Amino acid sequence: MHIPLDPSAPEPIYEQIRARLAEAILRGDLPAGEALPSIRVLARDLRVSVITTTRAYNELVADGLVDAVRGKGVFVRAQQPDQVRSRALERIDGALTEVVRAARTAGISAEDLHDRLTYALEEEDR
Structure with missing residues (x-):
């Protein structure tokens, strides 16, 4: 593989x-x-x-x-779409909690985080 x-x-x-x-x-x-x-x-x-x-x-x-x-x-395993979404949201929430902690520690604003998220989404779509 x-x-x-x-x-x-x-x-x-x-x-x-x-x-x-x-x-x-x-x-x-x-x-x-x-x-x-x-x-x-x-x-x-x-x-x-x-x-x-x-x-x-x-x-x-x-x-x-x-x-x-x-x-x-x-x-x-056979996948149920609602369960896949729920598990993905749990992972995302955990990751975002870590990101927010790191940002607050470093004094990074919510606006900067938003800009970075937007950029990451755009990069992923390419």
């Missing part, structure tokens, strides 16, 4: 793996019931540590996107 990774990106490698797999699941590229590559195989293919792929898979389990079946593997 090919997952583009950027070692110089600010997000950790495990998060890049989690995000790319989550996108593929939510787009339907990885249908419900499909097995993901084993942790060891994915680590080898991506040339990362087993710990990194394990963390990415654990995050996907926590997100409710996959199920880990002991001795069998990790499988894509």
Whole structure:
């Protein structure tokens, strides 16, 4: 499985793996019931540590996107759109709480945060 990774990106490698797999699941590229590559195989293919792929898979389990079946593997879970949205909002709320704390500590205004969010959204759309 090919997952583009950027070692110089600010997000950790495990998060890049989690995000790319989550996108593929939510787009339907990885249908419900499909097995993901084993942790060891994915680590080898991506040339990362087993710990990194394990963390990415654990995050996907926590997100409710996959199920880990002991001795069998990790499988894509059927997704309910309202549950996907709810889980996404929980992650966003947590991330925004951290951003607000960091901004307040550094004296960054709400207007500056808004500008940065707008910029990030525009960059993502490109």
